[in-house]
Amino acid sequence: MALPDLSHLKGRENLIITMVCYGNICRSPMAAAVLHNKVAKIESPKILVDSAGTSHWHVGQGPNPPSKRTWERAGYKYEHVASQFNYSRLVSADLVLVMDGHNHQEVSKFVTSDEEEAKIYYLRQFDSTNPDSLEVPDPYSLPDSAFEEVLVMVERATDGLIEALLR
Numbered sequence: 001m002a003l004p005d006l007s008h009l010k011g012r013e014n015l016i017i018t019m020v021c022y023g024n025i026c027r028s029p030m031a032a033a034v035l036h037n038k039v040a041k042i043e044s045p046k047i048l049v050d051s052a053g054t055s056h057w058h059v060g061q062g063p064n065p066p067s068k069r070t071w072e073r074a075g076y077k078y079e080h081v082a083s084q085f086n087y088s089r090l091v092s093a094d095l096v097l098v099m100d101g102h103n104h105q106e107v108s109k110f111v112t113s114d115e116e117e118a119k120i121y122y123l124r125q126f127d128s129t130n131p132d133s134l135e136v137p138d139p140y141s142l143p144d145s146a147f148e149e150v151l152v153m154v155e156r157a158t159d160g161l162i163e164a165l166l167r
Contacts, residue, residue, distance in 0.1 A: 024053030
């Protein structure tokens with residue numbers, strides 16, 4: 001499977017990439033942490049990474065402790081406070097990367113144009129190892145090993161995303 005074509009983003013000075021999961025405490029902040037650290041040294045385009053949840057359950061809270069522990073053990077530094085996805089986030093983002101089908105469905109409810117629809121991808125669409133599923137499973141309340149598996153998926157997909165953005 002070829003990586004999605006992001007050539008329409010070429011030549012921009014700045015890009016905003018929003019990671020989205022359900023509660024914005026496990027998967028999307030981990031994906032934001034990984035991508036934020038990986039793109040920190042890229043000067044053009046300057047890439048701003050944030051994350052949001054489709055639900056309001058954890059707004060204002062920090063990341064789920066096992067999630068933060070997992071990304072920090074891997075060497076990623078990132079501060080996070082949960083927030084909820086909304087229409088203005090869709091409009092301001094250049095890419096909205098969702099973790100699963102439910103997230104895709106919820107984010108798509110905000111779409112009012114083809115241009116907005118074209119911003120939405122599954123994060124794992126950028127995983128060049130051709131994963132069996134486009135979904136990043138939710139590790140919430142599972143053992144640390146589940147968070148570590150999510151980290152591997154996120155690292156592969158963010159590597160592919162960076163490749164797609166810079167080619």
